[in-house]
Amino acid sequence: MTLPIYQVDAFTNTLFKGNPAAVVPLQEWLPKETMLKIAAENNLAETAFFVQKGDDYELKWFTPTVEIDLCGHATVASAFVLYEFLxxxxxxxxFHSNSGLLTVRRQDSRLTLNFPANPPQATEIPEGLLESLGLSRALEVLRGRTNDYLVILEEQEQIAGLNPDHRQLRTIGARGVIVSSVGTDADFVSRFFAPASGVDEDPVTGSAHTVLVPYWAEKLGKTELFARQISARGGELWLQLLGDRVEISGEAVAYLKGEIMI
Structure with missing residues (x-):
């Protein structure tokens, strides 16, 4: 059996930037273990699979080690493949997913996700969290429903300089850890670490912004925001808080088109 596969850099208009995702369109669902093996073979932060159902699509995402409930950049990549190639x-x-109905709207060169907002709540700081990030203190530590911790720091330079102990981060008991501050040329910046989910650092994380947008909209007193995720690859996101939903916009560029032989 052969399957089409695409690789797309999301949240960027420049090849080799943004967040790469693999996309595998299917006629019918494969066994979960097969999809997980394909994701592990791709060895990208996420591989997306979708199946058409009437006028809509069912969508699933896998890291190299687990299925996850929400992924922004691989949803952008899936929409890009549908528009550009299919x-x-x-x-x-x-898209129908484990996180409910998700929509993607095309407007010029941008693709806009509409995801459920995930306002973070105050939480106790788990033992070892700050130490695993190389920090002695943080302005705030909160937690979202997606089981991500949000660590707020004072300055962008602190975010850029982080060098976490990923082995220790795996023991925190969370999907991932978002670290964020106000930005120097953006409303806010962030990085996202998820070693417990098989991804030491995700280059650009749409789902993390369902947590970040409600937080920064309240702090900055505005509902339209521009953000940068300042990983080594980097990415740009245009954002809007719409009540209990978040719109996340970005661009994408194709890197690869091929076939899987299984």
Missing amino acids: GYTQDEIR
Whole structure:
């Protein structure tokens, strides 16, 4: 059996930047263990699989080690593949996922995700969290429903200089850890570490911004925001808080088109 596969750099308009995701369109679902093996073979932060159901699509995401419930950049990549390679012509795509209905809207060169907002809540700082990040203190530590911790620091330079102990981070008991501050040329910046999910550092993380947008919208007193994720690859996101939903916009560029032989 052969399957089509695409690799797309999301949240960027420049090849080798943003966050690479693999996308595998399917006629019908493969066994979960097979999809997980494909994701492990790809060895990217996420591999997305989708199956058409009527006018909509069912969508699943896998890291190299686990299935996850929400992924922004691989959703952008999936929409990009539908528009650029598979002849989809409607302005909006409806994806059904473990996180409910997700939509992607195309407007010029940007793709806009509409995801559930995930306002973070105050939480006790788990033992070893700050130490695993190489920190002695933080302005705030909160937690979102997606089981991500949000660590707020004072300055962008602190975010850029982080060199976490990923082995220790695996013991924290969370999907991932978002670290964020106000930005020097953006409303806010962030990085995202998820070694417990098989990804030491994710280059650009759409799902993390469902936590970040409600937080920074309240702190900065505005609902339209521009953000940078300042990983080594880097990425840019245009954001809007719409009540209990978050719109996350970005660009994408194709890197690879091929076939899987299994």
